[in-house]
Amino acid sequence: MRSVVKGAPGQAARRSGEHPSKLSVIAPLTTKNAPPLPLDEVLVGDSILELSKLPAHSVDLVFADPPYNLQLGGELKRPDESRVDAVDDAWDQFESFQAYDAFSRAWLMAARRVLKPNGTLFVIGSYHNIFRVGATLQDLGFWILNDIIWRKANPMPNFRGRRFTNAHETLIWAARDADAKYTFNYEALKAGNDDVQMRSDWLFPLCTGQERLKDESGRKLHPTQKPEALIARILLSATKPGDVVLDPFFGSGTTGAVARRLRRHFIGIERETGYAEAARARIDAVEPLPEEALIAPPSAREAPRVAFSVLVDRGLVTPGAELTDAKGRFRAVVRADGTIALSGEAQKVGSIHRVGALAQGAEACNGWTFWHVEQDGRRHPIDVLRARLRAEMGIAAE
Amino acid sequence: MRSVVKGAPGQAARRSGEHPSKLSVIAPLTTKNAPPLPLDEVLVGDSILELSKLPAHSVDLVFADPPYNLQLGGELKRPDESRVDAVDDAWDQFESFQAYDAFSRAWLMAARRVLKPNGTLFVIGSYHNIFRVGATLQDLGFWILNDIIWRKANPMPNFRGRRFTNAHETLIWAARDADAKYTFNYEALKAGNDDVQMRSDWLFPLCTGQERLKDESGRKLHPTQKPEALIARILLSATKPGDVVLDPFFGSGTTGAVARRLRRHFIGIERETGYAEAARARIDAVEPLPEEALIAPPSAREAPRVAFSVLVDRGLVTPGAELTDAKGRFRAVVRADGTIALSGEAQKVGSIHRVGALAQGAEACNGWTFWHVEQDGRRHPIDVLRARLRAEMGIAAE
DNA sequence: GGTTGAACTGAATCTTCGG
DNA sequence: ACCGAAGATTCAGTTCAAC
Numbered sequence: 033m034r035s036v037v038k039g040a041p042g043q044a045a046r047r048s049g050e051h052p053s054k055l056s057v058i059a060p061l062t063t064k065n066a067p068p069l070p071l072d073e074v075l076v077g078d079s080i081l082e083l084s085k086l087p088a089h090s091v092d093l094v095f096a097d098p099p100y101n102l103q104l105g106g107e108l109k110r111p112d113e114s115r116v117d118a119v120d121d122a123w124d125q126f127e128s129f130q131a132y133d134a135f136s137r138a139w140l141m142a143a144r145r146v147l148k149p150n151g152t153l154f155v156i157g158s159y160h161n162i163f164r165v166g167a168t169l170q171d172l173g174f175w176i177l178n179d180i181i182w183r184k185a186n187p188m189p190n191f192r193g194r195r196f197t198n199a200h201e202t203l204i205w206a207a208r209d210a211d212a213k214y215t216f217n218y219e220a221l222k223a224g225n226d227d228v229q230m231r232s233d234w235l236f237p238l239c240t241g242q243e244r245l246k247d248e249s250g251r252k253l254h255p256t257q258k259p260e261a262l263i264a265r266i267l268l269s270a271t272k273p274g275d276v277v278l279d280p281f282f283g284s285g286t287t288g289a290v291a292r293r294l295r296r297h298f299i300g301i302e303r304e305t306g307y308a309e310a311a312r313a314r315i316d317a318v319e320p321l322p323e324e325a326l327i328a329p330p331s332a333r334e335a336p337r338v339a340f341s342v343l344v345d346r347g348l349v350t351p352g353a354e355l356t357d358a359k360g361r362f363r364a365v366v367r368a369d370g371t372i373a374l375s376g377e378a379q380k381v382g383s384i385h386r387v388g389a390l391a392q393g394a395e396a397c398n399g400w401t402f403w404h405v406e407q408d409g410r411r412h413p414i415d416v417l418r419a420r421l422r423a424e425m426g427i428a429a430e
Numbered sequence: 431m432r433s434v435v436k437g438a439p440g441q442a443a444r445r446s447g448e449h450p451s452k453l454s455v456i457a458p459l460t461t462k463n464a465p466p467l468p469l470d471e472v473l474v475g476d477s478i479l480e481l482s483k484l485p486a487h488s489v490d491l492v493f494a495d496p497p498y499n500l501q502l503g504g505e506l507k508r509p510d511e512s513r514v515d516a517v518d519d520a521w522d523q524f525e526s527f528q529a530y531d532a533f534s535r536a537w538l539m540a541a542r543r544v545l546k547p548n549g550t551l552f553v554i555g556s557y558h559n560i561f562r563v564g565a566t567l568q569d570l571g572f573w574i575l576n577d578i579i580w581r582k583a584n585p586m587p588n589f590r591g592r593r594f595t596n597a598h599e600t601l602i603w604a605a606r607d608a609d610a611k612y613t614f615n616y617e618a619l620k621a622g623n624d625d626v627q628m629r630s631d632w633l634f635p636l637c638t639g640q641e642r643l644k645d646e647s648g649r650k651l652h653p654t655q656k657p658e659a660l661i662a663r664i665l666l667s668a669t670k671p672g673d674v675v676l677d678p679f680f681g682s683g684t685t686g687a688v689a690r691r692l693r694r695h696f697i698g699i700e701r702e703t704g705y706a707e708a709a710r711a712r713i714d715a716v717e718p719l720p721e722e723a724l725i726a727p728p729s730a731r732e733a734p735r736v737a738f739s740v741l742v743d744r745g746l747v748t749p750g751a752e753l754t755d756a757k758g759r760f761r762a763v764v765r766a767d768g769t770i771a772l773s774g775e776a777q778k779v780g781s782i783h784r785v786g787a788l789a790q791g792a793e794a795c796n797g798w799t800f801w802h803v804e805q806d807g808r809r810h811p812i813d814v815l816r817a818r819l820r821a822e823m824g825i826a827a828e
Numbered sequence: 829g830g831t832t833g834a835a836c837t838g839a840a841t842c843t844t845c846g847g
Numbered sequence: 848a849c850c851g852a853a854g855a856t857t858c859a860g861t862t863c864a865a866c
Contacts, residue, residue: 129568159577159602163564170527170561176841178594179557181579183631190627193616196576196667199629202600204557213844218591218856228858229588231597233581233631269594332855333591333843339853385853394511398854501841508837509856517839558841582838587857590842595858599839636838639861654839832866843855 069276074288074300074308074315079280082301083142091299092215092275094143094153095266095287097258098136100161129164136161136168139280144172146278147208152177152215154266155204156258162202174206177214178232182262185237205270215270219331230269236261245284245310253310254284263290271296273326285311292318295326336425338418340384340399341370348417355384355403358411362391364403372403384414469674470713472686472698472706477678480699481540489697490613490673492541492551493664493685495656497522498559499530508589517653521701527562534559534566537678542570544676545606550575550613552664553602554656560600572604575612576630580660583635603668613668624783624796628667634659643682643708651708652682661688669694671724683709690716693724738782738797738812739768746815753782753801756809760789762801770801782812 069090075082143153153174157165170176180203187199207214221230236259243260245253263286271277273295279287282300284307291298292315302308343349344366351368354375363375364387372387374380380390384399391397400418404411467488473480500522506514524530541551551572555563568574578601585597605612619628634657641658643651661684669675671693677685680698682705689696690713700706741747742764749766752773761773762785770785772778778788782797789795798816802809 129565133565159564159574162577163561163568163602166557166561167527167565176557178596179560179598179600180594181581181598181631183579183581187629193620193627194614196578196603196619197627197629198576200577200579200631202577204561205594210841216592222591229591229595231585231595233579233598337845337853383853396507396511396852396854398856400854498839499841500839502839503841506840506842507856510835512836514840514842515837522839556839556841558839582859584838584859586838586840587859588840588842589856590840591856592842593840596840635860638838638859642838650838830866832864834862834864836862837860838858843853845851845853847850847852 070299071276071297072288072292072299072315074282074285074302074312076302076305076308078303079301080138080142083139083146083280086146086278086299088145089148090276091146091278092148092151093267093271093277094147094151095263095277095279096139096143096153096155097256097279097281097283098139098155098157098161098165099281100158100256132161133164133168136165137172140165140169140172140174143278143280144174144208149208150212150214152205152207152212152270154270155206156182156201157204158198158201162204166204169204169206173210174208175210175212177205177207179204181233183233183235185235186240187238203266215272215275217269217272217328217331218333220328221269223329234262234265236265239286245314254307257284258286260286260290260293263287264294267291267294267296272328273323282311283307285314288315289318293321295320295323335422338421338425339370340372340414343414343417343421344368344370346421348421349405349414353405355405355414356411357388357391357402358404358413360411362388364391467674468697469695470686470690470697472680472683472700472710472713474700474703474706476701477699478536478540481537481544481678484544484676484697486543487546488674489544489676490546490549491665491669491675492545492549492553493661493675493677494537494541494551494553495654495677495679495681496534496537496553496555496559496563497524497679498556498654499524500556500558506589514586514589515650515653519653530559531562531566534563535570538563538567538570538572541676541678542572542606547606548610548612550603550605550610550668552668553604554580554599555602556596556599560602564602567602567604571608572606573608573610575603575605577602579631581631581633583633584638585636601664613670613673615667615670619667624798632660632663634663637684643712652705655682656684658684658688658691661685662692665689665692665694671721680709681705683712686713687716691719693718693721737768738770738816741812741815741819742766742768744819746819747803747812751803753803753812754809755786755789755800756802756811758809760786762789 069087147153153169155165155169166176166179182201182203184199184201187197190197218229222228239257239259244257247253267277267290274297276297276299277287277291278299278301280301282288282302285300285302288298288300288311300308300311302311340349344351349366351366353366355364355366355372356362364372365375366372367381371381372384374387374391380387382390384403385397388397388399388402389395400415401413403414405414405417467485498517500517502516502518506516508514524533545551551567553563553567564574564577580599580601582597582599585595588595616627620626637655637657642655645651665675665688672695674695674697675685675689676697676699678699680686680700683698683700686696686698686709698706698709700709738747742749747764749764751764753762753764753770754760762770763773764770765779769779770782772785772789778785780788782801783795786795786797786800787793798813799811801812803812803815
């Protein structure tokens with residue numbers, strides 16, 4: 033069985049893939065030694081083993097919700113597959129930490145191999161494990177971008193009254209490499225947050241009620257099912273539609289359900305057949321959102337570059353026209369080649385940015401917002417003209 | 431020079447000391463190899479060296495704000511071209527993660543030796559260092575009780591729009607040993623938190639304005655001075671009056687100032703003479719709170735929750751009376767059922783807390799301290815009326 | 829004296845492209 | 848890889864000068 037999200041695997045991968053030149057057009061995701069990406073599937077098996085079968089540099093985001101503590105029954109294994117014995121005295125606690133670190137190291141290394149060079153990783157944990165996971169991922173070369181706090185709106189109280197209510201969990205967001213050009217949908221997040229930057233502390237309720245998967249007897253299916261809103265915030269922050277999201281501890285499949293709804297591809301790895309099957313059924317029932325609902329708001333960073341000279345060429349600014357700053361303190365004249373000349377005693381010629389900086393005695397200046405033209409008796413930043421041209425170009429392109 | 435907080439060292443230590451049977455009554459804090467505790471002093475020197483000179487098992491709490499190892503790149507400018515005054519001090523520079531881990535291990539081991547068996551440690555950090563510190567302290571045998579998030583009310587934004595606003599720092603609270611019978615003032619914290627358990631996420635503004643120490647030229651004295659409210663929350667949570675609080679990275683002496691105000695003893699260790707001297711002067715200027723203000727509040731059982739409606743029922747507030755905030759900007763009318771109605775165009779009815787929040791456009795509000803009544807031409811918070819009622823009820827019960 | 833607005837500031841791992 | 852230039856980017860405060 034296979035849940036297929038709209039769009040063939042090849043298309044999606046090509047859309048968001050790095051190094052397109054290295055990929056064959058016929059079989060874009062196949063190399064001699066690696067099978068194609070099992071997109072939108074739940075792989076049943078050991079995380080580290082399954083990760084090792086996937087091609088390198090093939091996923092955009094890893095979301096991981098690894099086991100939190102050391103009392104894992106038979107689940108915790110060393111990289112050599114030997115089992116870690118449960119221990120409870122003080123000396124063996126140290127031994128257990130070491131074993132947990134080896135486990136973290138193994139899956140983080142495997143995940144890092146599978147990540148695209150510009151990919152990022154989110155991992156969630158509590159104070160029991162997150163410090164060890166964080167240190168380990170730093171040691172492996174991941175570059176932390178943020179730590180993020182999931183503030184629980186409705187945490188479980190501390191029944192014995194001996195500690196603070198454990199009302200949060202910690203996420204670490206890290207790039208594969210320090211110099212990665214990672215995806216971060218800054219403008220969209222800000223627009224959805226009352227036009228202020230999204231902070232590193234996120235408030236969400238626990239996964240309860242209808243959203244919480246139940247087994248036949250009405251008991252919760254999975255002990256640590258995460259709220260979909262939390263995963264959605266992650267995918268909307270650090271991926272684009274069509275991107276590939278891998279979850280090596282898939283559990284009840286929240287990552288897959290959210291990915292399908294948001295039109296991202298997913299790859300799930302889950303060791304227990306029961307969870308994997310429940311996840312597949314859950315994901316199949318998800319209706320992807322209409323594509324219009326996922327269109328990102330315009331991002332200045334991603335808009336095509338338009339040189340000031342093009343505005344002159346197209347006649348939106350006439351050579352000889354006068355530019356001023358917002359308050360009319362500085363003046364400059366537009367030249368036919370798209371440079372401008374500062375008016376006054378010391379005439380300087382250069383780009384809108386350079387001359388704007390010179391006028392203010394600053395090191396740098398965004399000429400698009402600094403310089404204004406007068407139209408209909410009012411001053412407008414020349415950025416307005418650029419926006420007008422971009423709009424025309426967009427129409428022309430269609 | 432020596433700042434002396436009320437109470438002789440020996441008395442205080444006896445009051446809060448573990449294992450009194452092991453201490454001589456004549457010289458309670460002196461053993462053959464260890465000098466007496468330098469209470470309420472700032473020791474100038476290397477943290478690890480100075481810690482090693484102190485007697486073992488002698489302090490109740492360690493608060494540590496170690497270097498964060500920020501690893502900043504070039505300079506950063508705000509969108510308005512002003513320069514961000516970064517932490518570029520030599521003491522924050524480490525060769526590698528390995529070097530930082532060795533440093534953490536050394537000071538944590540030294541701190542652990544000095545802690546009483548039932549003592550606890552708070553350490554604060556950011557994602558740059560906190561994961562390493564957390565893993566190290568677990569390795570050393572500390573037992574984590576909580577991680578705590580300081581949510582900054584007014585963090586510095588992310589100027590380049592490439593990450594989430596780094597709006598929090600992380601504290602780890604750990605016991606010296608897993609079986610420690612540590613101090614946790616659960617009832618007091620709950621009572622001061624509108625009778626709900628104190629959560630692991632704390633909201634405080636940065637240390638700015640009058641509280642921030644400045645040098646002769648008006649620049650901030652120390653780059654990372656912490657808000658007193660944050661340290662006060664820690665001392666009120668995990669120590670009792672007379673306890674000994676040690677801060678191995680004393681800096682501008684916030685821990686000492688708060689300890690003195692709350693009638694705890696402190697020991698500060700600071701490497702830089704300039705900071706140590708400023709800290710001493712700062713602490714000397716602190717007036718300890720009256721002892722009555724520090725007596726542990728009656729437990730929740732003794733001080734039953736009093737609903738606002740009971741104040742109305744008992745006639746301490748009359749239906750129809752007007753409530754205002756401290757500055758008289760918002761007004762509300764008391765209704766007979768104990769709800770209040772916001773005055774103005776859009777009348778809102780609800781609890782004192784809810785309507786207070788609505789008035790300010792805030793998420794939450796403590797109506798007891800927000801709303802005031804006018805008596806004898808002066809405004810008093812309605813919390814005063816609640817206190818009066820509780821006093822009457824107490825008398826009635828006796 | 830009160831009000832308004834500009835200036836300043838805070839533990840920050842803070843860009844991208846083309847030559 | 849390095850370098851220079853284009854060009855994108857801020858929130859909640861406090862302080863202080865100007866009215």
